[in-house]
Amino acid sequence: MTMALITYKEAVRQAMQEEMRRDENVFLLGEDVGVYGGAFGVSLGMLEEFGEERVRDTPISEGVIAGAAAGAAVTGLRPIAEIMFSDFITIAMDSLVNQAAKMRYMFGGKAKVPMVLRMPGGSGTGAAAQHSQSLEAWLVHVPGLKVVMPSTPYDVKGLLKTAIRDDNPVVFIETKTVYNKKGEVPEEDYVIPFGAADVKRIGRDVTVLATGVMVHRSLEAAEILAKEGIDVEVIDPRTLVPFDKETLVKSVIKTGKLIIVHEACKRGGFGGEVAAEVMESEAFDYLDAPIKRVAGKNIPIPYCMELEKSAVPQVDDIVNAVREIV
């Protein structure tokens, strides 16, 4: 397999381009995705290749972007809709939650809704409370949606291709602070199945389950802890729905300790769900310490960069949490 070193953002773009070349039913719509190239430049150059018909600029109307994607999907297209910031999912919520997610079930299994709603999430850009949220827990809660949160260029490409080929509405949360991070990505076509967690670092003493940018911070923390003789296993679930419980349970049985790290507010966050899954599993009897959540504070993301940093977990927070339970 030939590998290329590309950024996360390029990996997203390549996935869309390759799928659009492969299947003419796939198209992109969203605010400023055309000539502007998307607010983060993810779709730069795609208009030139695919034309206005398949790289569609939309008005600033998140509700209809998501809803039209659902309508197009249920009638035979495979839309990729971009929501400029994951925060704006609030405006598209009816289309996504009451319509797209429910159609198949409430119509008795007759409908397929193969749509992808891409959106950059997370803090770290100093953009304050309405452009920095991590709202994945809301979406995880809705049956009928699949929720993907890739952390690396390799994962984002393989998972976006799977998302586009999936026959269900997929919420695809891109980690905006790693858009420019490079990683090795195969040049050949590949897909990553949903529901397959990736053990980013094998370890013996404690399991750290992290999502999005927290995967990178946890790996950094693991290296610091390795110098103290603490061997951390870092697991990236990659898809929150479906969730690879098996890999996590196996790991917790091995280490006996679990720390869950996410950027979203701790209260009602995905970490609580993961903790409960583990408590209900056979791993319960192997827990040798209480499960710990290292998560965002229960506050809106503040503007001042120093405050913003303190609002979400940093490497030191993860290191300290591990030290506390090992």
Added chain:
Amino acid sequence: MATELLMPKLGMTMEEGTIVTWFKKVGDSVAEGEILLEILTDKVNMEVEAPAAGQVLAIIAAEGDIVEVNKPIAYIGQPGEKVESHAAQILKTEEQHTAQVAATAAPVQSAEGIGGKVKASPAAKRIAREEEIDLHAVSPSGPGGRIIAVDVTNYKASPLAQKIAQDKGVDLAEVAGTGIGGKIVKADVESAVAKLGSKTKGARKPLAGMRKVIADHMADAWAAPHVTHNMEVDMSGMVELRKKLIPGIEKRTGVKPSYNDLIIKVVAKALREYQQVINARLHSDGLEICDEVNVGMAVALPNGLVVPVIKNADTLSIEEITKRAKELAMQAKEGKLLPDEMSGGTFTVTNLGMYGIDTFTPIVNAPEVCILGVGQLQDKVVAKDGEMIIQPRMSLSLSFDHRAVDGAQAAEFLRRIKELLEDYLQLI
């Protein structure tokens, strides 16, 4: 009840000790105060006396083992007496304590959890269930007094088995116990070790005590950029001087001055002269120019190297240096050096001449900045005034930390040593 012998804590900072030698074996009888074993901590060897008279019932830490302070290493008692496990004894003590408190004070919360429940992790509870262990009998080591898995696995093994398992890297959870009530005993761990051993080549011995200190120290020292200058010296004068000094000094002190003692004298004088450059110690926050000239002398021991220090060497006569050097060497060989006698050096002399080594590259004894390596003294043919003559000669190797000392400065210092060695009148 058998008396427990614990690894003694011999200093403020001592956390563990290495068993060097057991002078008694299981079954031997001992008198109270009799030397029972020798232990090593950092670089100091200490003899440990029997705390009670009786028979050695059990030795649970073998020679070479590293044991945490205040952990049991042996039991002494009456012939035929049963040795209770450490854990059980601790529990008993706690129970007694609880009983005492209960008797003297209002009802108190037990050390256990609320309502008499045991505070234990799910993993600890599972193991206890599987092994039919009563968690009330297990002492906790987890945060907040929680019994964690390792406490239970340890509980089901005898202290000796725990010890062996820890040293040999055996996971007790994987070992089946054959003792009473499924207790894991020494033999179980040993057979587990044998199984493990068949998979690996050569047993690994943990670096302990002095070896560990040396390993750490060397790793640190190696970080310094080292340069070594070599220079040959005409030792005719020193041979002559030593011959003259021997009778008097031997008569007064019982020992003869060695060439090394003479070299230390020379070095100490040169150090005083070059104090600002060479008699220094390099720390992370800067170079410390030392007032005292304290010369360390490397002494090789079977299991490593120690460097006792001759303090204020520049103020001592050759005779005083000779006497002090011999004392320190003797103490070193017996492992009786005190920490203070091994610290505070500003320069080190290391001599490999007795092994037939001519020149070598000594490693600076950080935080010192220079070390002098001394080679063998031998007669050599040299050209002098156009003629071949035979002369006793010796090589000196001066290694220096190039962060603190420049090449020319080191060369100048070495040349001064050569001058002093070749013209001992300057010592006066």
Added chain:
Amino acid sequence: MKLSKETLISWYKKMLHTRFFEAQVDAFFAKGMIHGTTHLSIGQEAFAIGSTAALYADDLITSTHRGHGECIGKDADLNRMMAELMGKSNGYCKGKGGSMHIADLEKGNLGANGVVGGGFAIAVGAALTQQMKKTGKVVLCFFGDGASNEGSFHEALNLASIWKLPVVFMCTNNHYGMSMSVARSTAVANIADRAASYEMPGITVDGNDPIKVYEATLAAVERARSGEGPSIVEGITYRWLGHSKSDANRYRTKEEIEAWKDRCPIKAFEKYLIKNNVISQQESDEITAGAKDDIARAVEFAQQGSYPGIETLEEDVYA
């Protein structure tokens, strides 16, 4: 416009089917045989049937919570409709959707919708598919007067207009959004006036006259099919019964209800058909009786159906 006898009779039949279907649902609801809630369109049949008559069989619709008429207009199977309302596994949605979610994708019915304004964006997306795939099909997007005050109405109409999508927005103006009248809730007199904001035609017709509804819809559908973009067609009609089963009609007078009942779209259409010699009174009576029989058969079909097994509970959440 010349319409054939068969065509007109089929409309008459569908209007009767709608009326009797809903009357039966009302009765069953009172007996507790149908649960949840149900929104009946009695009095509004002409708009649903006249509009859907302007479509080809493979054109599409999105409908509303009050959507039985549009469903029947789009040739739904009465048996499976009734079975669905009774929560049976032989219903349109295997008993998982109920009154508000009947969909028949094979016949182009993209579903009723439990959320007011929930269908706009879906209709626009479906129209986008037709445009991109060049199918020549058109989407009718049904909505009520109240839904035009939802944000989704404006997002969808704007997008449909700038992209010239083949969709016609069909407003069933029955005067009330639950209890709030159009006069109280809406800034414009007619919903069709809102078309002006989106640079599309808007027409208001008598929603109780199926022929007028048909003609207006057909014009809009043809415009859409030819690529000229969307329109609004608004039919003025009246909901005889309460908004839902919990409605005590406190917001309107008996007189008002009675006045509209006097303008019954079915009675009026029967009169028109007889007057224009399309059918005789006797034929009308036979058609009426036949329609009643069809509903009775649907009830029988539904009653014979079984409730979905518990094993289907978690099926069809994901494809």
